[in-house]
Every structure is written in C-alpha cells, then in structure tokens.
Amino acid sequence: MMPWKTQRSIGAIAFLLVAIVGLVYWFTGLSEKKPLDVTVIIKSTDASIEFWQVLVDGIHEASQEFDTNVEVWGSKAETDVDEQIALVEKAILNRPDAIVLAANDYDRLVPIAEEVKKSGIKLIIVDSGINSEVAQSIVATDNVKAGQEAGQAMQQQLEGLSRVAIISYVKNAASHIDREKGIREVLAGNPNIELLDTFYVEGSEQNAYLMAKQILSDDSEKLGIIGLNEPTTVGAGKAIRELDLKDKVKLIGFDSSFNEIKLLDEGIIKATVIQRPFQMGYLSIKIAVDAVRGNKIPERVDTGSLLITKQNMYEEENQKLLFPFVGN
Amino acid sequence: MGIFSRLRSIQTNMVLAFVILILITILIMSITSYYLTKEAVKSKAQAYTTELVKQVNNNIKSYVNGMKSMSDLVVGNHAVQQYLSTTHFNSLLEEKKAKEAVADMLGSMLVSRTDISSVNVIGYGGQFVSGRKDLELNPYIDLTSLNWYKHAKEAGGDSVISPSHVQPVFKDRYPWVVSLSRELISRDGQTKLGVFLVDLNFSVMNDMVKEIRLGQRGYLFIVDSSGKIVYHPQQQLIYSNLKSEMIDKVLEIKNGTFTSDEGSNSRMYTVRDSDFGWKIVGVSYVNELVDNQNEVRLSFIILGLIVIILAFIISIFLSRRVNRPIKRLQDHMKEVEKGNFDIHVEVPTTIEIGRLARAFNMMVGKIKELMSQVVQDQEQKRKSEINALQAQINPHFLYNTLDSIVWMAENDKSREVVLMTSALAKLFRASISKGEELVSIRTEIEHITNYLMIQKMRYKNKLDYEIEIHDSVRNYLTIKVILQPIVENAIYHGIKMKQGPGLITISAEETDTDIYLIVEDNGKGMDEEKLRTLLLPSPDAEEGRGVGVRNVHERLQLYFGAQYGLSYKSVPGEGTTVHIRMPKALHSRTEEEQ
Numbered sequence: 001m002m003p004w005k006t007q008r009s010i011g012a013i014a015f016l017l018v019a020i021v022g023l024v025y026w027f028t029g030l031s032e033k034k035p036l037d038v039t040v041i042i043k044s045t046d047a048s049i050e051f052w053q054v055l056v057d058g059i060h061e062a063s064q065e066f067d068t069n070v071e072v073w074g075s076k077a078e079t080d081v082d083e084q085i086a087l088v089e090k091a092i093l094n095r096p097d098a099i100v101l102a103a104n105d106y107d108r109l110v111p112i113a114e115e116v117k118k119s120g121i122k123l124i125i126v127d128s129g130i131n132s133e134v135a136q137s138i139v140a141t142d143n144v145k146a147g148q149e150a151g152q153a154m155q156q157q158l159e160g161l162s163r164v165a166i167i168s169y170v171k172n173a174a175s176h177i178d179r180e181k182g183i184r185e186v187l188a189g190n191p192n193i194e195l196l197d198t199f200y201v202e203g204s205e206q207n208a209y210l211m212a213k214q215i216l217s218d219d220s221e222k223l224g225i226i227g228l229n230e231p232t233t234v235g236a237g238k239a240i241r242e243l244d245l246k247d248k249v250k251l252i253g254f255d256s257s258f259n260e261i262k263l264l265d266e267g268i269i270k271a272t273v274i275q276r277p278f279q280m281g282y283l284s285i286k287i288a289v290d291a292v293r294g295n296k297i298p299e300r301v302d303t304g305s306l307l308i309t310k311q312n313m314y315e316e317e318n319q320k321l322l323f324p325f326v327g328n
Numbered sequence: 329m330g331i332f333s334r335l336r337s338i339q340t341n342m343v344l345a346f347v348i349l350i351l352i353t354i355l356i357m358s359i360t361s362y363y364l365t366k367e368a369v370k371s372k373a374q375a376y377t378t379e380l381v382k383q384v385n386n387n388i389k390s391y392v393n394g395m396k397s398m399s400d401l402v403v404g405n406h407a408v409q410q411y412l413s414t415t416h417f418n419s420l421l422e423e424k425k426a427k428e429a430v431a432d433m434l435g436s437m438l439v440s441r442t443d444i445s446s447v448n449v450i451g452y453g454g455q456f457v458s459g460r461k462d463l464e465l466n467p468y469i470d471l472t473s474l475n476w477y478k479h480a481k482e483a484g485g486d487s488v489i490s491p492s493h494v495q496p497v498f499k500d501r502y503p504w505v506v507s508l509s510r511e512l513i514s515r516d517g518q519t520k521l522g523v524f525l526v527d528l529n530f531s532v533m534n535d536m537v538k539e540i541r542l543g544q545r546g547y548l549f550i551v552d553s554s555g556k557i558v559y560h561p562q563q564q565l566i567y568s569n570l571k572s573e574m575i576d577k578v579l580e581i582k583n584g585t586f587t588s589d590e591g592s593n594s595r596m597y598t599v600r601d602s603d604f605g606w607k608i609v610g611v612s613y614v615n616e617l618v619d620n621q622n623e624v625r626l627s628f629i630i631l632g633l634i635v636i637i638l639a640f641i642i643s644i645f646l647s648r649r650v651n652r653p654i655k656r657l658q659d660h661m662k663e664v665e666k667g668n669f670d671i672h673v674e675v676p677t678t679i680e681i682g683r684l685a686r687a688f689n690m691m692v693g694k695i696k697e698l699m700s701q702v703v704q705d706q707e708q709k710r711k712s713e714i715n716a717l718q719a720q721i722n723p724h725f726l727y728n729t730l731d732s733i734v735w736m737a738e739n740d741k742s743r744e745v746v747l748m749t750s751a752l753a754k755l756f757r758a759s760i761s762k763g764e765e766l767v768s769i770r771t772e773i774e775h776i777t778n779y780l781m782i783q784k785m786r787y788k789n790k791l792d793y794e795i796e797i798h799d800s801v802r803n804y805l806t807i808k809v810i811l812q813p814i815v816e817n818a819i820y821h822g823i824k825m826k827q828g829p830g831l832i833t834i835s836a837e838e839t840d841t842d843i844y845l846i847v848e849d850n851g852k853g854m855d856e857e858k859l860r861t862l863l864l865p866s867p868d869a870e871e872g873r874g875v876g877v878r879n880v881h882e883r884l885q886l887y888f889g890a891q892y893g894l895s896y897k898s899v900p901g902e903g904t905t906v907h908i909r910m911p912k913a914l915h916s917r918t919e920e921e922q
Contacts, residue, residue: 061562065545261502265468278564303568314474314496316556317567323494323502 035067037096038288040281041087043104043128045074050257051230051277055127058281059100066289071096079170079203081105088112091121098122098288103130106174110134122291126284127277129174136291139284139301141275143175146305147182150252153271153307154183154224155190157250164224165196165215167232170203176228179254183226193224201232208235216243223249230255233272237263256308256322264310271309274321279303338654339647346643350635358628370596370614374585377542377598377610384548385600385608387536391443392604395508395526396487398437398447402524403512407433412451412521413514427457434459443532445495445505449512450477451522464499471497480509480523489604491558492530504530506558533559546612553605555579578609587614653681657688669696710886728816729755732786744785751778751785769836769845770802776811776834783819791823793832801836801843806910807883813876814847814894814906822851822904841912842892850903859898884910 040059042052056072063070073091075083084104091099092115099116101123103109110132116123117134125135154164164187168176180198187193199215201207208231215225216239225240227233233253237260240249246268253260253272263269280303290297312318402408407429417423434447438459447459450471471477474497479488490507505527512521537548538561550558555575557566565571574588574597582601588594598610653676660673669692673685729752736745755778767775773795780793815832823830830851837844854862863881877894884893888911898904 058564061565067544258502262500265466265496267468276564276568279568279570282565282570314494316491316493319494320563320567323504 035069036098036289036292037069037094038063038071038098038100038285039091039094039096040070040072040100040126040284041084041091041102042072042074042126043078043084043102045076046078049230051255051275055102055277055281058278058283059285060281061278062282062285062289066286068285068289070285075104077203078104078173081108085109085112088116092116092119095119096121097292098124100124100126100284100288101135102127104128104170104173105130106172106177107131108172122288124284124288124291126280127175127275131174137287137297137299137301139280139287139303140175141280141305142302143178144182144185145302146254146273146275147179147184148186149182149305149307150179150226150254150271150273151183151186153273153309154187154226154250154252155193157252157270158193158222158224160222161192161194162222162224163194163196163219164226166198166226166228167208167211167236168198168200168228169208169232171200179228201235203231205231205235208232209238210235212236212239213243216240216245216249220245220248225249225251227251227253229253230257230260233269234259234263237268240268241266261313261322264308264313267310271307274306274308276303276306276321278321337651339644339651342647342650343640343643346639347636350639351632354628354632354635358632362628373543373612374596374598377546377596377612378585378600380540380542381548381598381600381608381610384537384540385602388533388550388606388608389602389604391528391532392489392508392602395444395489395528396604398444398526399487399508399510399524401437402434402447402449403510404515405430405433408449408512408524409515409521411457412449412453412455412512413519415453427455430457431459431461435461443529445503445527445529446498446525447527448497448525449522450525452520453522455522458498463501466496466499466501469496476507476509476525477523480511480525483511485511485513487604489552489606491552491556492533495527497525503527504534506530506533530559537561542610542612543616544613545616546610548608548610549573551575551578551607551609553579553607558606573609573611578607650678650681653678653685657681657685660688660692664692664695669699729782732782735786748782748785751781754778755782766805767808768802769797769804769806769843772806772808772811773797773802773834775809776815779812780815780832783815787819787824790829791819791832792829793834795834797834797836797845801838804843804910804912806843806845807887810880810884810908811845811847813880814908817877818847818849818851818904818906822849822853825852826850838912843910843912845908845910847906847908848903849905853900853902853904854896854898855900859896862896863894880908884908 040056042055044052047053052074059070059072062068073087075081075087081104085108088099088101088109089112099121101109101113101116103113103125106129109130113123113130113132113134123135125138125140127140129135129138129140158164166180166183168180170176184195187195199211201211208227212225212235216223220243225236227236230253233251233255234257236251237253240246240251241263246266251263251269253263253269254274256272256274260269260272264272283301283303287297287301306318306321308318308322313322407426411426411430414426417426430449434449434457436459437447438444446463449455449457451457456465456471475493476488476490479490487508487510490509492504492506494502495505495507496502508526508528510524512524513519514521537550537559540548542548547561549560551573552558557563557573557575560566560573562571566573574586577586578597578599581599583599585596585598587596592615594614596612596614598612600608600610602608656676657673660671663671671692673688675682675685675689729748733745733748733752736748755775777795780791780795784791784793811834815834818832819830823832830849833846833848835846835848837846863878881894892909892911895907895909896904897907
C-alpha cells in the first residue's frame with residue numbers, strides 16, 4: 001500500500017494534468033478561433049490616386065498575414081468630410097473589432113472618432129490625424145519631418161534671394177498642416193528666402209494648375225514652388241512645363257505618381273518627398289490586430305519619408321516605392 | 329465522509345490508478361503520434377514545395393532561355409553586324425534601309441510574344457533600334473547610366489540577366505521588366521559594336537510566382553547570385569525592414585532545404601538553383617504545414633477524454649466487484665461490534681476475500697463460544713459465593729442455639745431442651761434439606777418461626793414475637809435464610825440490651841412488582857452512625873454484629889439486582905424497622921407439596 005501522502009500527490013498530479021490539457025486546448029482554440037474584422041476608411045477611393053491604392057495593397061498584404069477580414073471604404077473625394085463622417089457612423093453600426101481611419105479633416109472628425117471609442121471599437125489613425133487623443137495609435141509619416149525635408153531640398157535648389165510659394169490641396173487636413181509647418185520651420189530661418197502665403201486649391205489638380213500658372217505669370221524669376229501633395233505638385237508641374245520654365249522655377253513636391261515620375265524625368269520636379277504608403281497600410285492593420293488582441297502598441301508609428309530626385313529615382317530600393325509594380 | 333478520507337478507499341485508489349495510467353499512456357501516445365504526423369506532413373510538404381519550386385524554376389528557365397536564344401540570333405545576325413559595324417553610310421537612305429533591316433529582324437522576334445516587352449539594339453556609335461516601332465526613346469534618359477548597359481559591357485559578350493527593375497528607356501513608359509543584355513561583338517571578335525537588350529515583361533513572371541501560396545502564408549521568392557532580391561511578393565516589407573529573409577543561408581546552398589529557427593514562426597526554405605544564377609526559394613511556415621494541427625490535437629484530446637471516461641466506468645465496475653464483498657464483511661463486522669454474534673458471512677468466490685470471510689466466520693464462532701463460557705463461569709462463581717455466604721451463617725446460628733440448649737440443659741429444663749432441639753432440627757431441615765437456592769416465603773416463615781421459638785425459649789419473658797403475614801404473599805419465592813440473621817440481630821443488639829420485654833413483629837407488604845418483608849423490634853435502636861455503616865461491606869468485619877445482616881443484603885443484591893436488599897429505620901431507645909425488598913416475579917410451583 002502506498003503512503004497516504006503519495007496518494008494525495010498522485011491525485012493532485014492527475015487533476016493538474018487534466019486541467020492543463022483542458023486549459024491549453026481552450027486557449028489555443030480561443031486564440032485561433034475567428035479572424036478579426038477591421039474596417040478601413042481611407043480619404044478617397046479615387047482610382048487615380050496611387051497613394052491610396054498602394055496603401056490598400058499594404059492593408060491586404062497585412063490582412064492575409066494576420067488573418068483579418070478587412071473592408072476598405074472611402075469617400076469619393078478627399079474634400080468630402082460629411083461622407084467620411086457618415087462612413088464612420090456606418091462602420092460603428094457594423095461593429096468591427098477595429099476601425100482604421102485616414103481623416104479628411106483635422107477637426108470635424110473628432111466627435112465621431114470619440115463615438116468610435118465609446119462604442120468599444122479600437123481606433124487606429126493612418127496617414128492623417130485628428131485634433132484628439134482618442135485613437136489607440138497613429139500610423140503615419142511624421143509630416144513635420146517630411147516638410148522639413150522638402151524645405152531643405154528647396155534650400156539646396158535656390159541660389160540667392162528667392163521667393164517660395166506653397167500650394168496646399170485642402171485647408172484642414174492634418175498631414176498638410178504639418179508638412180507646411182515643417183517647410184516653414186526650415187525656410188523661415190533663411191534670410192534669402194521670402195515665404196509667400198499658402199495657396200489653397202480646394203482639392204483639385206486643375207485648380208493647382210491654374211493657381212500655379214497665375215503665380216508664374218506674376219513673376220517667375222527666382223521662384224520656388226512646393227506642392228503639398230500629388231495633385232498640387234502635378235498641377236504646378238504641368239504649368240511649368242507649359243510655360244517652359246523648368247530651368248528657372250524650382251518645383252518640390254510630395255508623393256509620387258506616373259505624372260510626377262514623368263515630371264521628375266523631365267527635370268521639372270526637382271525632388272519629391274514620398275511616404276511609404278504600403279508600409280502605412282500594412283502597419284495600420286498589424287497595430288489594429290495587436291490593439292484588439294490586447295498587446296502593447298506604440299502610440300505613434302513614424303513610417304518615414306524619402307526624398308526622391310532624378311538621380312536616385314531608378315535605384316533599386318526606390319523603384320518599388322515610385323513605380324506601380326505591375327502594369328503598362 | 330470527507331473528500332480526503334474518500335481518497336483513501338480502495339475503490340478511489342483503483343480509479344485513480346487507472347486514470348493516471350491511461351492519462352500517461354494517452355499523453356505519450358498522443359505526443360509521439362503527433363510528432364510523427366508532423367514529421368510526415370513536413371516531409372510531404374517539403375517534397376511538394378520542392379516540386380513546385382522546380383516547376384517554377386523550369387518555367388522561368390524557359391523564359392530566360394528564350395531570351396538567350398534571341399540574343400544568340402541577334403549576335404550572329406548579319407544585318408545587325410552590318411548596321412552596327414558600318415561607321416559611315418553612303419546615304420541616309422542606305423542607313424535607313426540598314427536600320428530597317430535590323431528593326432524588321434527584331435520585330436519578327438516580337439511577333440506573337442506578349443511576354444517580351446521589347447527587343448533592342450544599341451550601338452556604341454549612338455545607334456538605337458527597337459523591335460517595336462511604336463515606341464519612342466525617352467529623351468531624358470542616359471542609356472549608358474543604366475545597370476543593364478553597364479553590366480553587359482563588363483561581361484564582354486556574355487548574357488547578363490538583371491533583377492526586376494523599371495525600364496525607363498521609352499518615353500512615357502515605365503514597365504517592370506527583367507532584362508537580358510549582352511555586348512555585341514564583331515564576327516572577327518575584334519570590335520565591340522554595342523549592346524543587345526531584351527526585356528521580359530515582369531508581369532509574366534509575377535503572375536507565375538505571385539499566386540503561388542505555400543499554405544496560407546507561404547510564398548516564393550527569387551534572388552540573384554549576389555543576394556539581390558529579383559522578385560519577392562512582399563518586397564516593400566523587405567525594403568522597409570519589416571520582414572527579412574535568410575538570404576545568406578540561401579546563397580550558401582545550391583539545392584536543398586533548411587528551416588529557420590524562429591520558434592512558432594519558423595520558416596522552411598526550399599532552395600532551387602537555376603542555371604543562370606538565380607535561386608528560386610519557396611518559403612513555408614512550419615506551424616502551418618500541419619494545417620489540421622488543431623483537428624489532430626482536438627481528436628487526440630477527445631479520444632483521451634473518451635478513454636478516460638471509459639477507464640472510469642470500467643475501474644468503478646471492477647473496483648466495486650472487489651469492494652462489495654469487503655464491504656459486506658465490513659457491515660458484518662459492524663454487527664459484531666454491536667454485540668451480535670449470530671451471523672454468518674457468505675463466502676465469496678474471490679480466493680483472497682473468500683479466505684477472509686471464512687476466517688471471519690471462524691472468528692465470530694470462536695468469540696461466541698468464549699462468550700457463553702464466560703457466562704457459565706460467572707454463574708458458577710456467583711453460586712459458589714452464595715454457598716460461601718450461607719456456609720458463614722449456619723455455624724454462627726448453630727453455635728448460638730447449641731449454647732442455649734446447653735444453657736437449658738444445665739438448668740434441667742429437659743422439656744424445653746426437647747422442644748428446642750426439635751425446633752432446631754426442623755430449622756436445619758428447612759434450611760439445608762433441598763439444597764436449593766430459592767424457597768417459598770411460607771417455608772422461610774416456618775423457618776423463622778422455629779428460630780423464634782428457640783430464642784423465645786431462651787429469653788423467656790424478655791422476648792415476644794408476632795408474625796402477621798398474609799397468605800397471598802406466602803407463595804412467592806425468596807432466598808432462604810434471610811429473616812433469621814435480621815431477627816437474630818434484633819434480639820442480640822436490640823432487645824437483649826433493653827430494659828424490660830421486647831417484641832419482634834414480622835409482617836409483609838406487597839406492591840405491583842415487589843414484596844417487602846418487614847421485621848420490627850422495639851429494642852434499643854441505633855444511632856445514625858451505626859445505621860449508616862451497618863450495610864457497608866467492611867474488610868475487617870467484626871465478628872457477630874452486622875455480619876449476617878450484611879450477608880443477607882449482599883445475597884439479595886447478587887440474586888435480584890442492586891435495587892433490592894435491606895433498608896433500616898431506627899430510632900434510638902424506641903426500636904428498629906428493617907424492610908426486606910425482593911421482586912414479586914418468582915412464584916413457587918411447589919405450593920401443593922408444601
């Protein structure tokens with residue numbers, strides 16, 4: 001006969017074994033149970049804006065890797081704040097595990113963002129932020145830094161006393177506000193540079209083109225133009241090309257597209273600051289998944305920016321960021 | 329019964345032992361078979377991946393070989409040699425004709441090949457001919473700065489294959505291509521003429537590789553011999569350092585497989601070397617290979633649970649079979665504990681328990697035997713004690729009476745001597761005759777009458793007596809010789825010491841259950857102290873007073889029980905009353921005889 005103590009410990013061990021097996025199964029079963037639902041609301045579903053397409057590619061890549069069901073919505077135009085608010089409302093009703101939002105307006109999306117938080121859905125901001133701290137995390141280029149890079153590129157281009165004009169796409173988008181801030185930070189310190197008022201073009205490339213034409217016709221001597229995003233840069237570039245001022249006017253842009261590449265190739269755009277939209281999309285999903293799973297997530301993820309010039313545009317690492325991967 | 333004491337029962341122990349045994353067996357079996365399954369699936373997946381990589385490799389190779397054979401054609405082509413080697417044409421028309429001959433030749437290569445983006449010849453003399461006449465040169469690009477151009481020049485006549493890249497050579501076109509470039513050298517091998525370029529539409533390769541998924545997350549990628557990534561489905565992540573591949577290790581092996589050591593994220597690399605310097609690499613996630621991992625695990629767990637439940641049931645059944653006869657024995661033992669020895673346990677078929685039961689039966693029988701023996705022995709002991717008591721009385725009385733007779737004889741009272749002696753004879757006959765323990769009260773009264781008669785004769789006028797006993801009590805049984813010692817006591821210690829004549833009255837009272845014989849005297853009486861110690865057994869019993877009385881008391885108690893016996897009441901100077909209590913239940917059957 002076994003001693004009484006041994007009997008009890010054997011009993012306890014058996015019980016523990018059963019408990020452990022049960023728990024392990026319960027945990028593994030639970031953690032692998034169902035893919036998360038994430039709704040992504042981007043600024044614009046306009047197919048001509050490559051930035052968002054690449055970002056969505058990143059989102060899909062991540063959704064496959066982290067096994068999430070992703071729905072991507074967006075307003076038709078970046079200026080349509082009301083539609084975007086309506087989309088967020090709709091997303092809340094669908095009750096996904098997380099919402100990833102690229103805000104069209106710095107202020108007006110705050111109440112609805114707070115609504116998201118109240119309903120218990122995780123909110124991740126991508127690309128463009130809002131005037132509130134409700135989001136779990138912000139995945140974006142540090143736009144102030146990107147603006148500084150553009151400002152520095154501009155400084156290098158200009159010689160002697162010059163004027164610099166900034167063309168902004170929409171008035172109240174956080175990314176634009178920050179970029180402008182960065183540019184002004186750099187250029188304001190330069191006594192040779194006179195910073196002009198910012199020109200707003202209300203979300204249209206055509207307006208940017210017309211605006212640039214007007215600026216150029218006023219005085220094209222010793223002039224620098226900075227477009228704060230792809231349409232403004234391309235609009236200004238087209239105006240410069242049309243007036244054949246590419247040697248006189250220094251154009252610095254943001255983002256990239258087929259048209260921007262052509263303008264870079266032609267030497268009209270001297271440099272463009274590009275972001276990593278693929279990374280942005282990918283990381284926004286990764287962080288949304290981490291947030292839902294309760295993992296520790298960074299408050300802010302800087303996806304970085306790159307200055308692309310005619311000289312480095314065909315370098316291997318830059319090609320994938322600049323050129324649509326497959327096509328024409 | 330608490331849970332812990334429950335754990336000590338044989339049944340629980342057996343159940344536990346079974347469960348533990350089965351749990352361990354299942355655990356070992358599950359783990360072994362799980363790993364065996366995993367290994368089998370892994371090697372199967374490895375074979376599958378290898379096959380897949382081989383196929384992709386073959387497809388890519390056929391494309392590359394196609395491009396190579398194109399280059400072979402162009403290198404030896406007469407028109408190309410002619411056009412590039414001619415430094416000076418006689419007329420523009422002639423030059424145009426020569427160029428067109430080359431363009432036609434290149435163009436014919438492109439016919440029905442959608443996978444080829446462009447075929448071009450670039451002369452060191454500034455010539456440029458494309459097989460696609462619809463394309464214009466990009467005026468902003470310096471061809472000589474491009475990698476494929478530089479590498480072809482360095483290779484000196486060998487084919488060079490580029491990684492995937494953007495080809496900016498044509499105006500407004502930035503296609504992703506894989507380029508094969510080769511320096512063109514004159515037939516005599518003396519003069520370097522230019523560079524041949526063929527671009528393979530990268531989408532062809534992309535389509536070929538992109539859709540290939542190894543498991544849910546696995547994929548294929550391609551590196552060139554210098555470790556540069558030619559194609560990767562997640563190239564952006566690689567460049568952003570969000571993901572890394574084990575390029576160094578891939579470059580080390582030609583064909584084969586290795587697994588990265590990243591815990592649950594371990595990846596299995598399957599490498600295949602192509603002839604032209606690229607390596608096709610299949611990457612699959614190890615934990616995904618056993619994609620029914622959870623089902624396997626679940627089935628093992630369910631199987632385990634079922635077997636454990638089964639084991640429970642079987643072990644409960646089995647242990648109950650063993651336990652039941654033990655329990656029956658236990659119940660019988662409890663009966664025995666309560667004092668019931670009239671039991672016999674059925675002998676079960678199990679050998680050990682059967683032996684136990686037989687031993688139990690034997691034991692109980694033996695105990696029963698011993699018990700009855702003890703009862704008998706006790707009885708014997710009691711009888712002998714009573715006999716001893718009676719033996720004490722008789723000589724005492726005999727002594728006193730004989731003393732009286734002697735006294736009477738001395739005084740010549742022959743008539744009284746005759747009377748007394750005959751009374752004594754009667755007395756002895758009554759008390760000794762049958763040697764029985766119990767006599768009827770009638771006999772006892774006869775006996776005491778004889779005694780009193782003797783005493784009265786002795787004490788003459790000093791003693792008188794009355795016996796008033798109703799006939800209804802006379803037939804009850806009593807122990808013999810109980811009145812005599814009391815009366816004796818009353819005479820010697822009560823009346824004898826008193827001035828004047830004394831009277832002894834013997835009467836009887838009855839209740840529903842008991843009879844009281846009452847002996848009353850008007851003698852000297854006793855004080856409290858004497859009364860109290862009278863019936864107490866004293867080891868150093870003083871001869872005479874009290875000895876007989878105490879004997880009567882003890883005999884009554886021994887025979888009938890503690891509640892029976894004598895009780896005294898006495899008032900000093902006035903007399904003493906003795907109550908003799910005995911049970912009524914015993915009734916003489918010998919009434920007629922007496």
